[in-house]
Amino acid sequence: MILDTSKNSWHFINKGIESLNYNNLTQALSLFDKALLIEPENLVAQFHKGSTLYKLEKIKEAIESFDEIIQVDPKNLDALLNKGLALDKLGKNEEAIDCFDKILEIDSKYADALTYKASNLSQLEKHEEAISLFDQVLRTNPKNSNALYNKSVVLGRLGKNKDSIFYLKKALEEDSRISQELFQEGDKLAKQNKHEEAMKFYTKALEVDPKNVRALVAKGWTLDFAGFSNKDIFVFLDKALEVDPKYIDANLNKGFVLDRTGLFKKAIECFDKVLEIDPKNVRACYSKGVSLFSLKKYADARFYCQRAIDLEPNNVKALCSMVWFLAHLRKYEEALPYCDKAIEIAPGYVYALSYKGKLLLEIKKYEESLDYYNKALEIEPDNRTAIYHKSKVLWQLEKKKRGSILDRIRK
Numbered sequence: 001m002i003l004d005t006s007k008n009s010w011h012f013i014n015k016g017i018e019s020l021n022y023n024n025l026t027q028a029l030s031l032f033d034k035a036l037l038i039e040p041e042n043l044v045a046q047f048h049k050g051s052t053l054y055k056l057e058k059i060k061e062a063i064e065s066f067d068e069i070i071q072v073d074p075k076n077l078d079a080l081l082n083k084g085l086a087l088d089k090l091g092k093n094e095e096a097i098d099c100f101d102k103i104l105e106i107d108s109k110y111a112d113a114l115t116y117k118a119s120n121l122s123q124l125e126k127h128e129e130a131i132s133l134f135d136q137v138l139r140t141n142p143k144n145s146n147a148l149y150n151k152s153v154v155l156g157r158l159g160k161n162k163d164s165i166f167y168l169k170k171a172l173e174e175d176s177r178i179s180q181e182l183f184q185e186g187d188k189l190a191k192q193n194k195h196e197e198a199m200k201f202y203t204k205a206l207e208v209d210p211k212n213v214r215a216l217v218a219k220g221w222t223l224d225f226a227g228f229s230n231k232d233i234f235v236f237l238d239k240a241l242e243v244d245p246k247y248i249d250a251n252l253n254k255g256f257v258l259d260r261t262g263l264f265k266k267a268i269e270c271f272d273k274v275l276e277i278d279p280k281n282v283r284a285c286y287s288k289g290v291s292l293f294s295l296k297k298y299a300d301a302r303f304y305c306q307r308a309i310d311l312e313p314n315n316v317k318a319l320c321s322m323v324w325f326l327a328h329l330r331k332y333e334e335a336l337p338y339c340d341k342a343i344e345i346a347p348g349y350v351y352a353l354s355y356k357g358k359l360l361l362e363i364k365k366y367e368e369s370l371d372y373y374n375k376a377l378e379i380e381p382d383n384r385t386a387i388y389h390k391s392k393v394l395w396q397l398e399k400k401k402r403g404s405i406l407d408r409i410r411k
Contacts, residue, residue, distance in 0.1 A: 009039035016048055021199040022223060023235065028052050043069050047078060054086055062086050077103050081112055084120075093120040111137050115147045122154045130154050145174035145208075179209030186218060195222050216240035217249045224257055233257055246277050248284075255287060264291045282308045286321035293325055301325060309338075316342040316349055323355050332362045350376045354386045361393055366400065369393045 016031035029052045035045035050065030063086045069079035084099030100117040103110050118133035134151040137144050152167035186201030199222050205215040220236035234257075240250035255270030268291045274284035289304030305325050308318035319342040326335035336359055342352040353376040360369035373390035376383060 009035040009042050009045060011035075012038070013042070013045050013048065016045075016052075018196065020048075020052065021196075021203045022226070022228070023203075023219075023232070025052055025056050029056065041072070043072060043076070043079075047082075050079070050082060050086075054082065054089075059086050059089050074102075075106055077106065077110065077113075081116070084113075084116055088116065088120055088123075093123045096120045109140065111141065111144055112146065115144070115150055118147075119150045119153070122150075122157060127154055127158055143174050145171045145178065148174065175209045176212070179205045179212040179215065182208065183212060183215045183218065186215070190218065190222070195225060198222065210239075211243045213240040213243050213247050213250065216243070217247070217253055220250075221253055224253070230257055230261055248274050248277060248281065252283055252287070255284075255291075259287065259291045259294070262294075264294045267291045268295075280311050282312045282315050282318055285311065286318045289325065290321060293328065298329065314345050316346045316352060319345075320349075320352055320355065323352070323359075327355070327359060327362075330362075332359045335359055348379055350380045350383060350386070353379070354383065354389070357386070357393070358389055361389060361396070364396075366393050366396045370397065 012031045012035035016028045016035065019025075019028035019031060029049065032045050032049040032052060035042055036049065039045065046065050046068050050062045050069070053059075053062035053065060063083055066079045066083035066086065069076050070083065073079070080099045080103050084096040084103075087093075087096035087099065097117055097120050100113040100120070103113040104117070107113075114133050114137050118130040118137075121127075121133070122130035131151060131154055134147045134154070137147040138151070141147075148167050148171035152164045152171060155161075155164035155167060182201050182205035186198040186205065189195075189198035189201065199219065202215045202219040202222065205212050206219065209215075216236045217240050220233045220240070223233045223236065234254065237250050237254045237257075240247055241254075244250070251270045251273045255267045255274075258264075258267035258270060268288055271284045271288040271291065274281050275288070278284070285304050285308035289301045289308065292298075292301035292304060302325060305318070305322045308315065309322060312318055319338045322338045323335045323342070326332070326338070336356070339352055339356045339359060342349060343356060346352065353372050357369045357372035357376065360366075360372060370390065370393045373386050373393060376386040377390065380386070
């Protein structure tokens with residue numbers, strides 16, 4: 001295998017962790033293997049390899065990775081814990097307990113080791129001993145959702161259904177709270193355009209509560225933003241809709257992706273679902289209008305674009321959807337008032353400024369068009385659409401200038 005040795009093992013480890021955040025386990029495993037080819041003794045790469053193999057249900061191979069770490073570092077708590085979990089998965093409860101006991105020899109209050117030891121004791125029919133360990137964890141931290149959940153399982157095995165349900169509810173409430181906090185941290189980062197960092201928090205949120213619909217949609221949106229395929233994106237959006245079929249953001253985001261990839265009828269189905277739940281949803285209205293335009297249903301498209309404006313006259317995206325609609329019908333003069341209103345409401349909205357430049361370009365008002373492209377590029381210097389159309393305006397102005405010179409020469 002030819003490997004780029006100019007990149008050290010940490011390059012591949014970091015790329016592997018990034019792939020895990022995007023749910024690409026196979027790619028992550030390959031990257032951890034590349035790290036280990038460069039630096040076979042790198043325990044971090046070995047640990048991530050083992051964890052990824054575990055997620056891929058390759059349990060025996062995962063144990064081999066954890067054993068590699070334990071041979072070098074017998075007191076590595078993460079490797080011991082994850083080896084114990086892997087052995088538990090194989091039903092080797094006594095061997096799993098041995099791993100957890102080794103951790104407890106080092107740190108007698110290690111909550112996860114106590115919890116998982118208890119769970120394995122219960123599987124060996126030592127239920128009372130298991131409950132004693134859960135209680136030990138919960139005395140230190142009454143909100144430990146892992147201990148709460150596993151205690152509920154053991155109480156269920158003992159036929160104490162009322163108590164079991166009580167602890168299950170407490171575990172779910174705590175998981176939901178922690179998961180929402182993690183999502184909110186990710187959301188803050190996303191608003192700062194730190195999408196890679198945000199993705200880590202969404203992933204953690206879903207590890208705690210796989211039914212966190214806000215985190216599922218956010219992860220789907222981020223994959224879309226990063227250019228992943230519909231299939232990768234819909235894993236998360238469809239999961240959100242399984243949890244809550246009426247979740248508006250999941251339906252909207254799925255509709256946006258479908259529209260952008262040319263699946264206009266399916267996009268409209270998503271927007272219609274939103275409008276069934278919320279008939280006054282402005283985003284669904286103008287998005288449906290755009291999809292209908294793509295199907296050449298112009299009258300219906302205009303109706304929904306106008307409906308969005310009627311619902312929220314100052315919604316700049318609704319106004320700009322009408323601008324887009326009219327511009328695509330080459331009704332540039334008719335589009336201008338909508339564009340002007342959007343700019344009046346949001347003077348720094350680059351899309352509206354750039355589109356005003358385009359409308360003026362189309363009606364051959366080149367000097368005015370250039371002014372609007374310059375305004376757009378002052379705010380967003382790297383806007384490729386504005387840069388491209390500005391170059392067209394400059395070419396037209398140069399052409400006009402040359403024509404004027406030739407006219408003077410002829411006279």
